[in-house]
Amino acid sequence: MSTEPGLVLEHSVEADVPRAFAWKFRTDIANWNDPPAKFELDGPFAEGSLGRTIFPDQEPVGWRVATVVPERLFVIEVPLDLATLAFEWRFDSLPDDRTRMTQRIVLSGHNAGAYAHQITSGFGPTLGAGMQNIASAMASARKLAEQAG
Numbered sequence: 851m852s853t854e855p856g857l858v859l860e861h862s863v864e865a866d867v868p869r870a871f872a873w874k875f876r877t878d879i880a881n882w883n884d885p886p887a888k889f890e891l892d893g894p895f896a897e898g899s900l901g902r903t904i905f906p907d908q909e910p911v912g913w914r915v916a917t918v919v920p921e922r923l924f925v926i927e928v929p930l931d932l933a934t935l936a937f938e939w940r941f942d943s944l945p946d947d948r949t950r951m952t953q954r955i956v957l958s959g960h961n962a963g964a965y966a967h968q969i970t971s972g973f974g975p976t977l978g979a980g981m982q983n984i985a986s987a988m989a990s991a992r993k994l995a996e997q998a999g
Contacts, residue, residue, distance in 0.1 A: 856933070856962025857969055861977045862952040865985035867992045869941050872949040873921040875988045876939060883987070884980070891915075895924075933959030935969065953981055 891901040902910040917925035928935040
């Protein structure tokens with residue numbers, strides 16, 4: 851299988867939370883909010899764990915946690931027919947207890963071209979706004995945690 855990316859979408863946002871908080875929030879799939887999709891993970895958020903994305907009236911989409919570098923990087927891989935869709939999340943510390951999160955969506959493999967339009971049209975228009983929503987949700991969760999003491 852080819853390892854050359856057939857498509858790469860990338861976006862970064864800055865979150866008003868420390869990297870450790872961003873990591874803990876993002877690796878807790880209870881915080882994954884992308885209606886109408888729902889997410890399930892078998893076991894801990896660790897390399898090799900399997901999960902599913904469930905959409906109404908569709909078969910679940912299986913995925914696995916392919917890479918975990920605590921507080922730095924994780925990669926979720928979705929197997930496709932002769933292709934792989936990977937969601938790479940990087941977490942970088944910034945001054946003033948802030949974090950830059952970067953998501954790269956990488957479509958690769960011999961058959962990547964068959965999926966390129968679907969991936970571009972499905973993720974491209976909402977990638978930036980979706981990541982900003984995640985950063986805002988993290989900041990709100992941090993404030994609630996601080997208030998709870």
